Amino acid sequence: MLYLLFDLDRTLWDFDGNAGRTYRAMFEYFQLQKLCHVDYDTFHNRYQVINDMLWDGYRNGTVTKEQLSMRRFSYTLAAFGCDAESPEIIRLSLKMADYYVFEGTKQTGLMPGAREVLDWLVEHQDRYNLSVITNGFSEAQLPKMKTSDIYRYFSHYFLSEDLGYLKPDRRFFDAVVHRLNVHANQCLVIGDDYRVDIVGAQAVGIPQVWYNYKGQARKSDDVKPTYEITHLLQLKEILDSY
Numbered sequence: 208m209l210y211l212l213f214d215l216d217r218t219l220w221d222f223d224g225n226a227g228r229t230y231r232a233m234f235e236y237f238q239l240q241k242l243c244h245v246d247y248d249t250f251h252n253r254y255q256v257i258n259d260m261l262w263d264g265y266r267n268g269t270v271t272k273e274q275l276s277m278r279r280f281s282y283t284l285a286a287f288g289c290d291a292e293s294p295e296i297i298r299l300s301l302k303m304a305d306y307y308v309f310e311g312t313k314q315t316g317l318m319p320g321a322r323e324v325l326d327w328l329v330e331h332q333d334r335y336n337l338s339v340i341t342n343g344f345s346e347a348q349l350p351k352m353k354t355s356d357i358y359r360y361f362s363h364y365f366l367s368e369d370l371g372y373l374k375p376d377r378r379f380f381d382a383v384v385h386r387l388n389v390h391a392n393q394c395l396v397i398g399d400d401y402r403v404d405i406v407g408a409q410a411v412g413i414p415q416v417w418y419n420y421k422g423q424a425r426k427s428d429d430v431k432p433t434y435e436i437t438h439l440l441q442l443k444e445i446l447d448s449y
C-alpha cells in the first residue's frame with residue numbers, strides 16, 4: 208500500500224480561482240472601492256503581499272491565527288488610508304475575515320485533472336490510501352472539501368491546527384507518518400509549494416512529487432524533488448512505474 212499525502216490548496220482545490228472570486232465579491236459587498244478609493248486589482252495585489260507576509264509569520268510562529276485572519280484585511284485597508292487601529296476598521300476587518308472564510312468554502316473549482324486523478328486512485332484503492340495534509344484553517348478546509356465533493360476520496364485529513372505544527376516543520380510530517388503507522392518511504396507527498404510541501408517531506412525522508420504547474424525555478428542549492436510534474440494527470444505515469 209502506498210500512502211499518498213496530498214496538499215489541498217493549489218494542489219487539488221483551485222485556491223487562486225476560488226479565492227479570487229470570493230475576494231472580488233467581498234470587495235463589492237463591503238464597498239471597498241468607496242472606502243479606499245482604489246480599484247479591485249490594486250487592492251487585491253496589495254492584499255496578496257500582506258497576506259503572504261503574515262502567512263510566513265504564522266508558519267514560523269510569530270503571528271497567531273487570529274492576528275493573521277484579521278490583520279490581512281486591516282493592514283490592507285491601512286495601506287489605502289484607513290486607520291488599522293480604529294474600532295471601525297477592526298470591526299470591518301473581522302467581518303471581512305468571516306465573510307472570506309465562509310463565502311470561500313462555497314467555491315468548488317478544482318485544479319486541472321484533480322477529479323480525474325482522484326477517481327482513478329479510488330478505482331485502485333487496493334494499492335493507494337489517500338490523505339490530505341494542509342496548513343489551512345480547519346473551519347475552511349473541511350467544508351470546502353465537502354462542497355467541492357472531494358472529501359469522500361480521503362481516509363485521513365491532517366490539519367496543522369489539529370497536529371499543532373505547520374508544514375514545513377518536520378514534526379508535522381513525523382506526526383502524519385506516526386498516525387498512519389507507516390514508514391516514511393511508504394508515503395508520497397504531492398504538493399505545489401516547494402518550500403512548504405517538498406522541503407518538509409524531504410526532512411523526514413518522504414518521497415515527493417512537486418506539482419510545479421507554474422514552472423517555477425528552484426535555487427541551485429535546493430535539493431531536487433523525487434519527481435516533478437506540471438499537470439496532475441502525470442501522477443498516473445509516476446504511480447504506474449512506482
Ligand SMILES: [Mg+2]
Pocket residue numbers: 214215216217218398399400
Ligand atoms: Mg498548496
